[in-house]
Amino acid sequence: xxxxxxxxxxxxxxxxxxxxDQATVPGSWDEVVAAGTGSTVRMMMxxxxxxxxxxxxxxxxxxxKELYGIELEISSGQGNMIVSLLLSExxxxxxxxxxxxxxxxGETFYQLRQIDALYGPFSGILPNERYIDWDNPYIxxxxxxxxxxxxxxxxxxxxxxxxxxxxxxxxxxxxTELLTYVQAHPGSFTIPNEFxxxxxxxxxxxxxxxxxxxxxxxxxxxKYQHYSxxxxxxxxxxxxxxWKEGKTFPDGPxxxxxxxxxGEIDFSMSNNDGEVDNxxxxxxxxxxxxxxxxxxxxxxxxxxxxxxQRSSNLPGAMMVINFLISPEAQFEKMQPAVWGDGTxxxxxxxxxxxxxxxxxxxxxxxxxxxxSISRYALMELSPEYMIRLFDDFRNxxxxxx
Amino acid sequence: xxxxxxxxxIVFVLLVILPVxxxxxxxxxxxxxxxxxxxxxxxxAYWQQLxxxxxxxxxxxxxxxxxxxxxxxxxxxxxxxxxxxGTTLQRRNISxxxxxxxxxxxxxxxxxxxxxxxxxxxxxxLTYAVGLTGGPDAxxxxxxxxxxxxxxxxxxxxxxxxxxALFRNIYRQEQGDLLLLTARNLGADNGQASRTIVIPLLLRxxxxxxxxxxxxxxxxxEIPLLLGVSDPxxxxxxIADKMFRFDLLDKPLAYAMLVSYVLLVLLLNMLLLRKNARxx
Amino acid sequence: MHRxxxxxxxxxxxxxxxxxxGILPLMSFFGRWHFPAxxxxxxxxxxxGSFLHSQGAVGASFLLSxxxxxxxxxxxxxxxxxxxxxxxxxxxRQGGLFFxxxxxxxxxxxxxxxxxxxxxxxxxxxxxxxxILAQMLIALPFAIIYxxxxxxxxxxxxxxxxxxxxxxPVHTYRYIIWPVARPFLLVCFxxxxxISWLEYGLTSVIGTGQIQxxxxxVFLYIQESNPSMAALSATLLILPPAILLFxxxxxxxxxxxx
Numbered sequence: 001x002x003x004x005x006x007x008x009x010x011x012x013x014x015x016x017x018x019x020x021d022q023a024t025v026p027g028s029w030d031e032v033v034a035a036g037t038g039s040t041v042r043m044m045m046x047x048x049x050x051x052x053x054x055x056x057x058x059x060x061x062x063x064x065k066e067l068y069g070i071e072l073e074i075s076s077g078q079g080n081m082i083v084s085l086l087l088s089e090x091x092x093x094x095x096x097x098x099x100x101x102x103x104x105x106g107e108t109f110y111q112l113r114q115i116d117a118l119y120g121p122f123s124g125i126l127p128n129e130r131y132i133d134w135d136n137p138y139i140x141x142x143x144x145x146x147x148x149x150x151x152x153x154x155x156x157x158x159x160x161x162x163x164x165x166x167x168x169x170x171x172x173x174x175x176t177e178l179l180t181y182v183q184a185h186p187g188s189f190t191i192p193n194e195f196x197x198x199x200x201x202x203x204x205x206x207x208x209x210x211x212x213x214x215x216x217x218x219x220x221x222x223k224y225q226h227y228s229x230x231x232x233x234x235x236x237x238x239x240x241x242x243w244k245e246g247k248t249f250p251d252g253p254x255x256x257x258x259x260x261x262x263g264e265i266d267f268s269m270s271n272n273d274g275e276v277d278n279x280x281x282x283x284x285x286x287x288x289x290x291x292x293x294x295x296x297x298x299x300x301x302x303x304x305x306x307x308x309q310r311s312s313n314l315p316g317a318m319m320v321i322n323f324l325i326s327p328e329a330q331f332e333k334m335q336p337a338v339w340g341d342g343t344x345x346x347x348x349x350x351x352x353x354x355x356x357x358x359x360x361x362x363x364x365x366x367x368x369x370x371x372s373i374s375r376y377a378l379m380e381l382s383p384e385y386m387i388r389l390f391d392d393f394r395n396x397x398x399x400x401x
Numbered sequence: 402x403x404x405x406x407x408x409x410x411i412v413f414v415l416l417v418i419l420p421v422x423x424x425x426x427x428x429x430x431x432x433x434x435x436x437x438x439x440x441x442x443x444x445x446a447y448w449q450q451l452x453x454x455x456x457x458x459x460x461x462x463x464x465x466x467x468x469x470x471x472x473x474x475x476x477x478x479x480x481x482x483x484x485x486x487g488t489t490l491q492r493r494n495i496s497x498x499x500x501x502x503x504x505x506x507x508x509x510x511x512x513x514x515x516x517x518x519x520x521x522x523x524x525x526x527l528t529y530a531v532g533l534t535g536g537p538d539a540x541x542x543x544x545x546x547x548x549x550x551x552x553x554x555x556x557x558x559x560x561x562x563x564x565x566a567l568f569r570n571i572y573r574q575e576q577g578d579l580l581l582l583t584a585r586n587l588g589a590d591n592g593q594a595s596r597t598i599v600i601p602l603l604l605r606x607x608x609x610x611x612x613x614x615x616x617x618x619x620x621x622x623e624i625p626l627l628l629g630v631s632d633p634x635x636x637x638x639x640i641a642d643k644m645f646r647f648d649l650l651d652k653p654l655a656y657a658m659l660v661s662y663v664l665l666v667l668l669l670n671m672l673l674l675r676k677n678a679r680x681x
Numbered sequence: 682m683h684r685x686x687x688x689x690x691x692x693x694x695x696x697x698x699x700x701x702x703g704i705l706p707l708m709s710f711f712g713r714w715h716f717p718a719x720x721x722x723x724x725x726x727x728x729x730g731s732f733l734h735s736q737g738a739v740g741a742s743f744l745l746s747x748x749x750x751x752x753x754x755x756x757x758x759x760x761x762x763x764x765x766x767x768x769x770x771x772x773x774r775q776g777g778l779f780f781x782x783x784x785x786x787x788x789x790x791x792x793x794x795x796x797x798x799x800x801x802x803x804x805x806x807x808x809x810x811x812x813i814l815a816q817m818l819i820a821l822p823f824a825i826i827y828x829x830x831x832x833x834x835x836x837x838x839x840x841x842x843x844x845x846x847x848x849x850p851v852h853t854y855r856y857i858i859w860p861v862a863r864p865f866l867l868v869c870f871x872x873x874x875x876i877s878w879l880e881y882g883l884t885s886v887i888g889t890g891q892i893q894x895x896x897x898x899v900f901l902y903i904q905e906s907n908p909s910m911a912a913l914s915a916t917l918l919i920l921p922p923a924i925l926l927f928x929x930x931x932x933x934x935x936x937x938x939x
Contacts, residue, residue, distance in 0.1 A: 044890070048904050057738070075891035076901060084645045085889050087652075091438050092801030098889060111649060115438060187538050193631055248545050248630035254906035262521035262716035264537040283713050284906075391648060398632045399456065409767035412760075417822050418780045424795040478694075486691050495691075497927060501698045504922025506879030508899050509915040513701050516708065516908065521716040523704075529717045537716055558697060613786055620788025622882045627903065637788045637882070644794055659795050663787065670782045674775060 029127055036315030038069035043320070044085070045103035047076040048254055051278045055339050059332055060324065068319055075099070079108040079195065086117040086308065100311040101320060105195070105303050106143030109151055110383035112306065119307040119314060121149025126322040133346040137379065139302045144217065144382040151304040152321050155333065156342035158293065158300035158377055159199050160367065162268040162276050164260065166288040171267070173295045175204060175234060182241040188266035190243035192250050193393070196271050199299050201389050205231050206378050207296035219384035228389070232396050239397065249398070257284050271301075273373060274340025276366045281337050291367045293376045300377035302344060327354045334361055342370060425663060432657035439649055447653040456632070456639060457658050461665075464635045467549050468618035471556035472611060478557065479564030480603065483572060484595055490569055502562045507555075507623035514555045514628060518543040544628045551628040552635075556618050563614070564607070571606045572599070609677040616669060620662075636662060701919060708912035728913050739898055739910075743917055746878060746895040749809065753816045754874035758866055760817075761824020761873075768825060769832035778829060781822035789819060790882025800887055807889040815887040816880060820873040827869050831862065871929055875922050 041064075047053050056074060064070040077085065082102050089097055097117075104112065112118045123129050132153055134140050139153045147153075163171045172178040182189045191197040209215050209227045239246030243265050250256050256268040257279055270276070276291040305321050307314060323329055327350050330343040347358040363369060427436065432447055434440040451457055482490070482499075490496055502510075517523050520537035528534040544551035571577075577599055584594035604611075622637035629635060634642070640662065643655035712723030732739045768777035784792055793815055797806060805811030836858065843853040881896040890897075895918050902911035 042891070047901060050905050050907055050910075053905075073891075075889070075893070076897075077890045080646045081890065083649065087438060087649060088797060088801050089806075091436075092798055092806075094801055094804065098807040098891065114649070244542065244545065247547065248632070252904070254904065258906045259521070262537055264520050264716075286715070387648065394631075400632075406767050406771075409764050410771075413764050413768065413777065413780075413825075416760075416818060417784070417825070420796055420799065420818055421780075421783055421792075424799060427798050428795050481690065482694060486688070489688075489691065495695070498695050499698050500926060501702065501923060504875060504879075504926055505701055505919055506881065506896055506899075508881050508896055508903075509701065509705070509919055512899065512903060512911055512915055513704065515903075516704065516912075526717050526719050530719055561694070562698065616786040620786075620791065622788055622790040623900075637790050641790055641794060641882070641886075659791060662791060663783075663795065666787050667783060670779060670786055673782065673786075674779055 029125060032125065032315040032318055033068075034315075036068070036070065036313070036317075036319040039313050039316035040071040040073060041101065041313055041316040041320050042073045042075065042099045043101045043103070043317075044075050044077040044082050044099045046078040047074070048078070048252055051282065051339055055333060059338070060329065063329070064320060064323060067323070070316055070319060072320060077102070079105060080111075083108055083111045083115070083117075086112065087115055089310070090115060090117065095310065096312040097308040097310040099308055100313050100317040101305060101307050103154070103303065104151060104306045106145075106301065106380055107383040107386045109142050109147075109304065109306070110145065113145075113150065117309050118150050119309045119311060120151070122307055122314075122318060123147075123149045123152040123321075126152065126318060126325065128322050128325045128327075131327065131345045131350055132325065133344060135346075136344075138300050138377070139344050141380075142302065142304060143380045143386070147304070151306040152325060153302045153344040154305050154324060155330075155339075156300070156302045156344050157271050158273045158342075158370075158373055159196070159203060159269065159271050159298040160273040160275070160291040160293050160373065161298075162257070162260065162270060162279075162285070162289055162291045163266060164286060164288050165290045166286070167263070168266050171292060173292070175207065175294070175296060178294075179234075179237060182238055185266060186241040187243050187245075189238070189241070190246075190249055190256070190265060190267075192252050192256055192269070193398070194252050196253050196269055197249070198386055198389050198393070199271055199301075200269060201231065201235075201393065202381055202385060203294065203298045203378055204234070204296070205385070205389070206299075206381070207294075208234075212297075212379050215381055215385070216379065217382070219382040219388075224385065224388060228392060232392070235397055246397070260289070261285055272339075272341060273370070274336055274342070274364060274367055277336035277364045278338070278340050280366050287366075289366055293368075293373045295376060297376045297378040298373075299380055300374070301380045327351075331357060331361070334358070336362060336364055340364070340367075421663075425660065428656045428660050428663075432653045432660060434653060437652060440653065447657050450654055451657045451661065455654060455658070456634070457661065459633055460636050460639045463549075463633045464619045464621075465615075467553060467556075467635065468615045471553045471618050472560060472614050474553070475557045475560035475614075476564055476604075476607075476611060478561050479568055480600060482561070482565050483568040483603070484599065487569070487572065487577075490565070496566070496569075500562045500566060502559055505559065507559070507621065508627070510555045510559055511624045511627040514551045514624075515544060518551050518554070545630055547630055547633070549625075549629065552621075552624055555624050555628065556621065560614055560618075564610070567607055567610055568603050571603055575602055575606070577602070609673055612669065612673045612676070616666060620666075701915075702923065705912045705919070706916045709909055709916055711909045711912075714908075725909075728909050732913060732917075738893070739895075739914055739917065742893050742895045742898045742914075745809070745893065746918075747921075749813055749816065749894060750874050750877040752813050753820050753877040754870045756813075757817055757820035757824045757873040758869040760821050761869060762828050762831075762862065762866060764821070765825040765828035766832050769829045770837065774829075778826065781825045784819045784822045785826060788882070789880060790886060792819065793883040793886035797886060806887060807891045809892055812884050812888045812892050812894075815883055816877045819883070820876050823876065824869050824873060827872070828865065831865050836861070867929065871925055874925065878922065879918070 061072050064072050082104065086097065129152070132139065138156060140147065142151065161171070172181040178189070191200060205227055206212060206215055208230050209223070215223060250259065253268060253270050256265065259265045260268040261284060273291065276285060276289050279285040280287055280289055305324060307317050311317055325344065327345060330345055331354070333339045333341050334343050343358070348355050430436045434442055434444040490499070515522065519525070520540045525534065525537060525540040528540065529536065534540050580598055581594050584598055585591070620637050621635060622641065625635040626638045629638065640655055640658045643651050643658065709728055710724050710726065711721040712725040714721040768774060771777070796815065796818070800806040800811055800815065805814060839857060840853055843857050879896065881900060884892060884894050885897055895914060899911055899914040899918060902914055
């Protein structure tokens with residue numbers, strides 16, 4: 001009995017002790033730097049693109065080490081895997097998460113907030129946050145949710161379609177033209193069964209609904225049913241002429257780029273409008289590759305960085321995020337030869353000669369420049385739309401139920 | 402010695418019996434809503450969904466058929482190699498090469514099959530070069546196809562070396578040469594002897610291994626992940642997908658599938674043991 | 682009696698078996714290789730360069746996989762030898778075998794999925810120790826099953842005879858049992874090493890994508906649609922087992938059986 005109570009008291013103290021260890025964020029930025037310098041930060045991000053991986057491994061990692069002594073450890077995990085990991089950690093009652101920060105997007109943001117796995121608000125603490133273009137609605141809202149400092153914008157992109165100008169001199173620019181095209185060229189078009197593909201479906205859904213404003217705001221079941229029915233009708237019309245007769249779909253843009261290069265399909269796509277430039281430079285796509293957007297519009301969105309609620313190294317992670325939104329890192333990231341990802345900063349209001357440098361970033365050779373496609377940009381929809389589309393795509397189109 | 406034995410048993414229970422049993426209990430509780438962050442309380446809705454509105458049973462059937470075809474063909478090929486080239490296989494260097502695939506992981510095997518049989522792979526380029534096909538689209542779909550051709554081929558290549566070695570082993574242990582000789586002396590010809598004596602002998606002794614391999618192929622993960630279609634999916638990719646992807650509310654259903662799968666494997670294991678005990 | 686055997690099917694089998702060891706290293710030197718070219722437009726050392734270079738993510742994975750596999754194989758083989766003795770000599774033999782069968786016959790990825798919760802609770806998910814333990818939970822039962830045919834009546838008689846002749850248990854094990862067991866142990870080590878070395882699904886689930894073994898790297902490059910790097914990692918992956926097999930070919934060929 002005596003031993004039991006001693007054990008009980010010891011456990012009580014140890015759990016209190018553990019609580020003290022976790023998630024204490026110093027008040028001022030100087031304290032954050034003091035706590036975070038020289039620490040190890042664990043980040044989870046999508047690692048499906050070699051250029052992005054190179055940017056992180058060969059630019060960001062060494063820079064962080066050099067400037068702050070921070071050791072950045074990157075592990076692979078896309079949106080839903082991150083949510084799944086954090087959910088299972090919460091269910092297991094883990095006091096400290098195995099990751100500190102992650103690269104996320106709309107529907108992941110939504111699900112993470114559902115399970116309260118994000119730490120925040122925090123972006124207000126970061127010094128470089130003042131350079132962010134908060135007036136831009138594409139940055140300040142993520143899938144129709146005001147971000148309220150719970151995640152930090154990292155980059156900005158618009159969905160575009162990639163094709164080979166040699167094989168397809170006149171690509172279809174509307175949904176009707178696409179239908180005509182695939183009927184004339186069966187097997188040339190497909191949609192990847194993941195984030196990028198769903199973004200295209202969302203773009204089409206908005207087009208069917210007649211524009212941005214119709215589906216704006218919170219998820220509306222009736223509107224979804226009404227317009228998605230027309231969307232599935234359209235997809236069903238496309239299906240027999242799609243790659244593999246629409247019976248199976250590729251797992252992502254990377255696979256589709258290779259198929260495009262090998263002549264298996266005529267169209268690939270990417271959430272990043274600058275993708276075609278870095279893929280041509282990498283030798284994956286031929287120099288005759290070009291990209292464009294549908295005149296019915298494609299979705300433009302930002303991607304973000306978030307902190308885990310139960311991270312054991314919030315100061316370090318904050319320093320990493322602060323670096324990633326610095327003019328330096330954003331400038332490097334925007335180079336077509338590096339990543340070609342749009343910046344989230346107000347480039348004209350940056351100090352020193354940054355505005356000049358940003359203006360002089362080599363233009364895109366194979367992709368249209370941002371200005372010309374932004375009039376076709378559409379706002380992201382509420383996350384439930386994505387979740388429903390993903391589900392229904394599997395049920396209705398893939399499994400044919 | 403007594404103490405040693407008890408320690409051994411304690412370790413056995415801790416490392417072999419406990420993990421799976423405890424996990425099975427948790428999985429079951431989750432599937433009926435008694436645990437889990439987003440659960441609403443006890444419900445049999447997910448088990449009902451499993452029965453009526455999920456791809457589980459079809460996936461199970463699909464996986465079993467693929468397993469039977471793969472192992473069936475692999476066994477035939479292994480028998481052929483053993484009986485026809487028995488003595489040649491004894492040579493160390495030949496046996497070494499033939500056993501090489503044992504050291505190849507599923508991921509690499511899938512990668513190989515992909516590089517060889519994909520519409521823009523080696524075979525397709527060869528047929529294009531000799532004029533048999535007109536391009537990637539003209540090449541038949543051998544991967545990412547419903548008939549799972551690529552998947553079956555990959556599993557066969559991985560299974561044949563094992564069964565060849567196994568048959569060779571059994572043949573030697575049971576003195577197959579002697580049996581064949583005896584049969585021939587009694588008037589049978591080579592074909593008859595093989596068919597009525599050797600092959601049944603090999604198959605009966607190897608049955609536990611065959612059953613085990615069927616289970617392996619049924620539960621295969623990496624190969625269908627890389628070479629399969631979106632629908633139908635084999636069991637492991639299906640369940641892993643449900644568990645870790647997208648809809649958080651699907652987790653109880655995923656756990657229900659897991660529990661069902663484990664029960665099935667336990668059942669087949671009992672069958673395996675019974676047969677093994679008889680022919681050990 | 683004419684013996685004109687055609688060796689065609691044997692030759693085909695040999696080619697198929699050795700094919701990966703030819704094609705994969707070859708592809709690791711490919712640069713641009715678009716359809717319908719049979720040979721690549723450019724050859725490059727760039728991929729091997731980045732492997733041997735300081736950045737060495739692939740090199741780190743290689744060493745990590747090596748470490749994990751060695752630990753798992755050592756623990757599982759020795760543990761299996763000892764545990765299977767207790768199981769085989771007891772009356773609960775069939776039960777012991779039954780429980781040992783499940784981790785071995787279950788799909789490793791689903792095995793890991795069902796265990797994940799407890800690994801999270803124990804703080805082992807996403808750690809190297811966790812991955813080793815998880816692989817052990819498969820390799821150990823495998824070893825137990827493997828050795829259960831070793832602890833036969835013959836060995837028991839040997840032990841008893843040795844005891845009757847006045848030997849202590851320690852002496853018996855060191856000079857009588859050990860020499861007999863050694864080849865079996867070697868093969869078991871080889872097989873459990875292979876199980877661990879080639880494992881993907883389990884490592885990916887228990888390691889939550891953070892423990893990047895070589896198999897995970899191959900998968901990553903396949904996802905990236907980077908066939909040359911995938912081929913390079915695959916080459917590194919299949920070489921050690923081939924080497925091990927080469928050294929042990931005497932034993933492996935003899936001992937492969939249930």
